[in-house]
Amino acid sequence: DRSPPAAGHVNCDRDYGAACPIDFELVGGVCYPREGINSPCKPTKFQNMTKDTKMRWEMLCGSFFPCMGGSKDFASPCPSGWDAVQGDGWRCRPTPGTVSVCREVMSFEGFNLDMLTDWQQKCNAFWPALDVTDLDRQAEAEDLSNPIGLGATVRRLLAL
Numbered sequence: 169d170r171s172p173p174a175a176g177h178v179n180c181d182r183d184y185g186a187a188c189p190i191d192f193e194l195v196g197g198v199c200y201p202r203e204g205i206n207s208p209c210k211p212t213k214f215q216n217m218t219k220d221t222k223m224r225w226e227m228l229c230g231s232f233f234p235c236m237g238g239s240k241d242f243a244s245p246c247p248s249g250w251d252a253v254q255g256d257g258w259r260c261r262p263t264p265g266t267v268s269v270c271r272e273v274m275s276f277e278g279f280n281l282d283m284l285t286d287w288q289q290k291c292n293a294f295w296p297a298l299d300v301t302d303l304d305r306q307a308e309a310e311d312l313s314n315p316i317g318l319g320a321t322v323r324r325l326l327a328l
Contacts, residue, residue, distance in 0.1 A: 180235035181294035
């Protein structure tokens, strides 16, 4: 069962920590649709809602939380909510509670960066954000010119 994202909305890793969905504004702890936005849902307080509740609200209301920014950690063996499968190759399976269009064991063997990016869009399953808090390490991760640096190594491994 493959459900495409709502028309006009990019399929992305949503930022459910944002105060309000796109085209809503926060007033006194409550999110109101901006002027001109026709929403079937009433003003809503999202502060204590779980991610699953916010995801259900998105589907019912046709409004979405913003996409997370930043680079993805494609050096991680599997997308968030997926576990590595023991054995040969780079294989992953979704955990029971994972909300993803793709539900089968997946082999990422031979995938390059573009293929991984396309797959996560298609399946609505995203690799974790690159956790780079050290400025030197961040610069190293982004420097593809250093042939033995983190960024170049990850790029080279993903291009195999």
